[in-house]
Amino acid sequence: QVQLVESGGGLVQAGGSLRLSCAASGRTFSSYRLGWFRQAPGKEREFVAYIIWSSDSTYYADSLKGRFTISRDNAKNTVYLQMNNLKPEDTAVYYCAASRRFYGGSPFDYDYWGQGTQVTVSS
Numbered sequence: 011q012v013q014l015v016e017s018g019g020g021l022v023q024a025g026g027s028l029r030l031s032c033a034a035s036g037r038t039f040s041s042y043r044l045g046w047f048r049q050a051p052g053k054e055r056e057f058v059a060y061i062i063w064s065s066d067s068t069y070y071a072d073s074l075k076g077r078f079t080i081s082r083d084n085a086k087n088t089v090y091l092q093m094n095n096l097k098p099e100d101t102a103v104y105y106c107a108a109s110r111r112f113y114g115g116s117p118f119d120y121d122y123w124g125q126g127t128q129v130t131v132s133s
Contacts, residue, residue, distance in 0.1 A: 011036045012034070012035070012036040012037055012108060012121075012122040013033075013034070013035045013036050014032055014033070014034055014106045014107070014108060014122055014123065014124035015032070015033045015035075015124055015125070016030060016031065016032050016104065016105065016106050016124045016125065016126060016127040017030070017031045017033070017127060018030040018031045018127060019103075019104060019127030019128045019129045020128075020129070020130070021130045021131075021132065022096055022129075022130070022131055022132070023131070023132050024096060024097055024098055024131055024132065024133050025095055025096065026096050026131075027092070027093060027094045027095075027096065028093050028096065028129060029090055029091065029092050029093070030046070030090065030091040030093070030104055030106075030127060030129070031088055031089070031090055032044065032046075032088060032089040032090070032091075032106030032124060033086070033087065033088050034087050034088065034089065034106075034108065035087060039063045039087065039108065040063050040064045041063070041064065041110065042062075042063050042108050042109060042110060043060050043061070043062050043063070043108070043109045043110075043111065043112050044060065044061055044063060044082065044089045044106065044107070044108050044109075045057070045058070045059065045060035045061075045106070045107050045108075045109065045120060046058040046059050046060070046080060046089075046091045046104060046105065046106060046107075047104070047105045047107060047117055047120075048100075048102035048103065048104045048105065048129075049102055049103050049105070049126075050099075050101060050102040050103075053102075055105070055117045056071070056102075057071050057115045057116075057117075058070070058071055058074060058078060058080075058091065058104070059071065059074065059078055059079075059080040059091065060080065060109075061080045061081070061082055061089060062112055063082060066082070068080050077093065077094050077095050077096075078091060078092065078093050078094070079091070079092040079094075080092075089106060091104070093129070096129075096131045097131060098131045098132065098133045099131075100129060100131050101129060101130050101131050102129060103126040103127065103128050103129075104126060104127050104128075104129055105123055105124055105126045106123070106124040107120035107121075107122060107123045107124070108120060108121060108122040109121055
């Protein structure tokens with residue numbers, strides 16, 4: 011059974027940084043794509059970034075390029091999201107997700123989800 015457990019969220023001032031972690035377990039993820047999404051109150055779930063485990067290829071939402079970086083640690087089976095220069099509009103619940111497909115940016119293209127971690131950026 012696939013389990014994704016996010017951690018690292020919290021309260022930070024605008025301009026600060028946070029690193030989110032997603033610990034993945036339950037199977038070998040070499041044929042998976044691991045992604046991050048976020049959802050602010052009253053808004054739809056929004057794509058942030060993904061990484062293809064086997065190739066280390068990454069892809070980002072255009073609006074977040076340059077501030078957010080996704081990476082993985084094979085030994086720890088963990089995916090990270092480094093977030094720099096945070097803005098109040100980055101406030102959301104951040105979700106880790108896993109997909110058996112290497113295409114598609116919709117949440118519906120992902121098969122497994124974590125419970126989410128809250129990120130709050132104060133102005």
